[in-house]
Amino acid sequence: MKAAHFSYHEALNLQDAIKIKAHDDESVILAGGQSLLPALNMRLSSPTCLIDISKISGLNEIKIDGQTLFIGALATHSDVMNNKTVKNNMPCMFDILKMVAHPAIRNKGTHGGSIAYGDPAAELPALAVATNAEIIVSGQNGDRSINAKDFYLGLFETTINQDEIVVGIKYPLLKKGQKIVFDEVCRRHGDYAMAGLIANVMGSKNDIKDLKLVFFATGDKPDVADKTARLCLENGYDYDKLKNSLSTEIDFAGDLNSSSEMKLHLATVLIKKVLSKLEI
Amino acid sequence: MDDIKVNQNPKLGSLDRPNSYIGRSLPRENAKKHLDGGGQFVDDLTLPRMVHVAFLRSPFAHAEIKSINTNDAKKSDGVVDVFTAKEIDEVCKPWIGTLGHLGEMRSPEQTPLAKKIARWQGEPVAVVIADSRAQAEDALELIEVDWAEKEAQVDMETALDSNAVVIHPELGNNLFWTRTVNQGDVEKAFKKADAVVEATLDFARHTGVTLESRGIVADWNKAENKMTIYHNGQAPHMMQHIIAKHLDLNEGLVRIVSRDVGGSFGIKVHVYPDEMAVTAISKKIGRPVKFIADRLESFTTDIHARCHKISGKLGVDKNGKILAMEIDDLSGIGPFSMYPRTSAIETNQVLNLSGAPYVIPNYKAVGTVVFQNKTPMCQYRAVGHPIAVAITEALIDKAAYKIDMDIDKIRKINFIPDNAYPNKCPSGVPLEDLSHEASMDKLLEIMDIKEIEAQNEEDFKKGVLTGHGVISMCEVTNPSPLFYGVGGAHISSQDGASIRLEGSGAIHLSSSITEQGQGTEAIMKQIAADQLGVKMESVRVTLGDTDATPYGGGTWASRGAGIGGEAVLKAARKLKDNILNIAAAIMQTDKDTLDIEDNNVIRKNGGEGITLQKLAETVYYRGHELPKGTNAELLATASFLIEGIPFVFTNSAMGCQVSIDQDTGIIKINKFWAVEDCGTQINPKLVEEQIRGGVIQGIGGALFEECVYDNQGNMQNATMADYLVPMAYEMPDIIVDHVTTNSGRSIIGAKGAGEAGTGGAPAVIMNAVNNALKQVNAEVVSQPITPEKILKALGKI
């Protein structure tokens, strides 16, 4: 379990990193290394060059930017959990990140890394899709902003180009009456979930006006279930109906810990669990 | 925690004297070293001219190796050489994992690297020797093997079918070993029973995940004809013999050094093909060779355990008295029986131990062990116990439910009474000095069953399924020669201790018992200092070096304290006697008026004594001052062996309460209780941590751990992210208490305490889960009890 040979480049600034990345198709970005390094050591991937962006200053900024909360790509999960601006503007973030791995991993793993990696079982890509976030990437031709729902294409597959780097994520600030609620089911605390749900809700428990449901660890990317959300809005929580709807809307892919059947069941009960967290 | 336990062993003296360390929860000194990063594990070792190896392992569960081309690999950067079976076999003779004392076992010859056919995914096939491990791994990718994949026999349940793939054609079929125990007449007894209950349970394969993976550095010194092996094993003298035997070396010139070892759990007491290959390579190339298993290798090549399917039947009369028990166990052990302990022992223990706490006049047990194309299976912590205890206790609960009797009551009326020892297991294995009645009483006292039952009902009203269970069990500890030696294995049942007073007044102790993190060194020190009358800090301990310690068996089967500890006690008493003789001569007094306290020889009636340092100085530097003919021996050795009984048993009672989320199938263990009777506790804190750690591993088996295979025999979850061991969040509060019945076999009276937790937890958790599920007429019969299995049992998916 030793990585194959690679060269290592410590990027001084963003332009530097973009230049190398653009010129070498097989180079990859190294951020916190929590997903990349295990893959290298298992020789699941053998890039030519690691471009270490972790020393680039300013990329870990967290701030309010107009009507959005901006989280810089290099902010670690721990940085985000402990940040006041995040706490005040997106209180769900703490609860969500608490379920991402363990403190040692959260001290290293980055927000941008998780978004860019696009693990279908990860929480943050689903959060980005559920909140209609914009992912800001920088490349040879400058910056572009990609809506999260367009960012994820498939299993670990995103629209990001070879010369591009994620620099930050813009989460729209919550409107009055809007709430992000979350739950997931995992075998052990800190594991990737068997199924998870992030709901973007407008209204209160007894009077939900709008509902967006985004599942993770269910398919090959964050799974948006608009039809099921509408059904739930119209009829309230009905296990059989919602399960039936989810089964037509999401292509559940079983894994070691839960079959597709199990994921469908868990996804259905997660709707109940998540909605029960709303205030009356 | 209460520091001082009532010392119920009069042979050890009272606790209110100076230097009374036995029975106290003293801190372990060697923990500091580890906290400080000062441990010395195999991988910390770098020798001059040392090379590293990486193994090419079979990617298939069953495949013919038609050809291997290593030419390109040999040219790769940093590569010293590449070997296949041909080169290794020139220096290492094959072995066979069978023993003679348990009836016919059939297992073929095994070589370090697979020849012609690979029989499990992970079996070593070729090895690259290079300047670094990374370079060796680079070269692995350049080895070309022409594989012809064969159909694999994966499922143990079809291994004996007429159309099964026969893994070793020369054996005719896939049967390794079978045994039947028959006591009384079960058929007749079942007919008389008022209620007969049945259960079939299955247990997934799992493995003992050690923090430090297996590792070895072999260093062949041609000039001295000496082989030095740095190895993180458990039984140095066993390894010494095996390496000498198979590499044709002078056994006296093989030295095994096991310094710090990061956990073992029985995983590291076996002979592994890759480690034998490393030793052979060193012999061949004359350089030190290092191999450290990576996690992937650990999962596919460390022995696995469990993998049983067991059916059982229990008959009781209307008063709950057990009349008969019958079990039939099937186990799959991979393609080879492990060397030298064999892979029959787990099943043998299931047959020996089922029903052990109870009077069961009629008992029949059949065990069948078969080959399959998976990682070899062998002895892991609590060998066979989880299966034996789970089937027994599941059947007893079922019988209780059937005749509507409390689960604690049915156990109490069937226990072998505490005053009825010596006695026998239903299988006929002798038992002595046990306390199931007292231990269950203590358990019920600390659990508060009434309160628990009320809580279960309360939860049910809220839609949560909460239930509880209690179990009793026997744990095999302190084995005699009847375990392995009688079958022809060169595994010592006797252990030794050597203790000396040095010129500085320091005490040096060495023991053939080894330390893997459980605190062996600490308890040996406690015994020596206690018995000698010196301060703990004046004792220095050497373990794990065949050139420096007495000969003995090492650490396995919970034998360290009871066997190794007794040897230390005897050696310390001998040395004390010698010291007092010398002191009597120096002080011109009668020896009986003297004693040793706090490193001083004292006069019991007062008056001036002499320090051990002064005494030692006199002996070593001014020996001429001693009266002529004084026996000035300041070195004492002693040995100990269990005789007259196959094992010294420990017993324990355990209870737990679990809650099940009906929506998700997630099980939460609310609380766990364990009462252990391991006789004298040398260090109660270490005993309790053994029990807690054992329970955690038992929780692993019950709820999380499983080596998942696809139907081609590929292991699916060979990483720490996918193979789930319980972590801090999954650990409940574990309340530990004790009953003390000393073993009559030794002065120290200690029995083992290392395995009961692992052996009993799976049974009590399963019983508690089924107690909870019973409220909705559901049941689970398969471990690990995953959320998916719960949801299936509940009819949710």
Ligand SMILES: Cc1cc2nc3c(=O)[nH]c(=O)nc-3n(C[C@H](O)[C@H](O)[C@H](O)COP(=O)(O)OP(=O)(O)OC[C@H]3O[C@@H](n4cnc5c(N)ncnc54)[C@H](O)[C@@H]3O)c2cc1C
């Ligand atoms: C034991 C364990 C448990 C975990 N559990 C969870 C969990 O429950 N939920 C969860 O969400 N995550 C989990 N993780 C993953 C963790 O959150 C990672 O930190 C995260 O997914 C990746 O962040 P990183 O900074 O470590 O990225 P790296 O490992 O450095 O990179 C990951 C990938 O993203 C690319 N990349 C990184 N940053 C950028 C960027 N700015 N622009 C473009 N590409 C980039 C890299 O090239 C690489 O391909 C777990 C990890 C471990 C080791």
